[in-house]
Amino acid sequence: MKQAANLTKNQSLVYSTLSDAGGPLSAYSILDVLRDEGFRAPLQVYRALEKLQEQGLVHRLESINAFVACADPGCSGHGTIAFAICDTCGQVDEISRTAIEKPLRAWTTSNEFEAEKTAIEIRGKCRECKD
Template identity: 65%
Template sequence: MVFGSLSEAGGPLTAYAILDELRDDGFRAPLQVYRALDKLVEYGMVHRLESLNAFVACSHKGCSGHGTAAFAICDKCGDVREFMPDEVVQSLKAWTESNGFALSRTTIELRGICKNCRKVA
């Protein structure tokens, strides 16, 4: 149900927004939503956007294998685009390996103004 809400939203949702959507389905406490979100993040089906304190459904099939997600977030309209920067992923992998750092996951958030909003301005 939580994943369905995020998939249908077409953009990021906070845990409380998800809870509001799912109250009629028996969800009563934020902890229920957070537990589901934790599992979905663990499985790579959902990403947490730290700067928005929100969650978004993964737009890549089989995302759970790559461990790196990058997002361009428009500060004007709120549009969020997920992308996979292969060069950055390789650079981060090389750095972590050469420094003995055990990386669990990486989330990159780019903040700015999207192409559509720049056209309007």
């Protein structure tokens, strides 16, 4: 929780909800959890998520419209991340390998594409669930 101190009230509520969940949650699931804390509208969640993503504390999983606390908080410096998402149990693993980034960067460089954000998501079944 390196940067947690900088967070505003809403931001830290959303962040700890995600951390406690130990897995991905949708924005509306977060909203439901936080209704007790006074949250009333989706925007409150989306706004907090946006800031948290900027700080690298939270990642968005595009392929399932969900959000997950970063496994390595304060990692805003790390580059391209890949996620392995189990469609059965919902568990998410972060794969932070520069090895993956390299061939992608080779393409963007030679095609003069200015990459801003890269999503790599492997969907399937994790070791526990695949049998």
